[in-house]
Amino acid sequence: MFRTGIHMSHFAAMALFALLVSVALASLGRHTFQERLKYAVWTFLLFLIVGVGIAWLMYPLSR
Amino acid sequence: MASELPLTEQSAKLNPAIAFVIALCAWIVPGLGHLLTGRRGRAAVLFIVTAGLTLVGFAMRGEVFTPRSGDTFGTLGFLADAGAGVFYFLARSLATAGPDLARATGDYGSRFFAAAGIVNLLGVLDAYRIARARRG
Numbered sequence: 001m002f003r004t005g006i007h008m009s010h011f012a013a014m015a016l017f018a019l020l021v022s023v024a025l026a027s028l029g030r031h032t033f034q035e036r037l038k039y040a041v042w043t044f045l046l047f048l049i050v051g052v053g054i055a056w057l058m059y060p061l062s063r
Numbered sequence: 064m065a066s067e068l069p070l071t072e073q074s075a076k077l078n079p080a081i082a083f084v085i086a087l088c089a090w091i092v093p094g095l096g097h098l099l100t101g102r103r104g105r106a107a108v109l110f111i112v113t114a115g116l117t118l119v120g121f122a123m124r125g126e127v128f129t130p131r132s133g134d135t136f137g138t139l140g141f142l143a144d145a146g147a148g149v150f151y152f153l154a155r156s157l158a159t160a161g162p163d164l165a166r167a168t169g170d171y172g173s174r175f176f177a178a179a180g181i182v183n184l185l186g187v188l189d190a191y192r193i194a195r196a197r198r199g
Binding site: 020027 | 104105108109112113115116119122123166167168171174175178182185186189
């Protein structure tokens, strides 16, 4: 099973990682559904924004 | 009110050893510690997220670190991976094809394995805290 492995883009992998971790952190760190939803969405967006931001900062080094 | 707490949680307040057993259960099966303390929703989320991260890491053919990796990075990787409890042992026994570190996807898979362990370790600490205190 999965001998060749699945392949996804860098962004897709980061987004999937951000989604799963955001949900877990929201569940552990907040108590009501509203608080959890807000925290999960906010954390997910920050993961993506910071990830893309760091990627742009590193872009000159890759050339 | 102690009478409003789940039975296991009341017992843990009387005997700290029970809280330790709950934490151990939480490590072995992600979410089990919360289930024993009556937090079913949190238990389900922890189980699904830990299983999801492990499955994706496995599908990406990430590296599952062993206790005898040989260097500091490998040891840290093992400590993170082992946090996933039963999913770590499942991944180790099923990942017979070995890691695919020649591609970036395989390296991402290693990070997914580590994240699964770290998330579950956070869950273990939370389950222990709930078992020792009244509110979670």
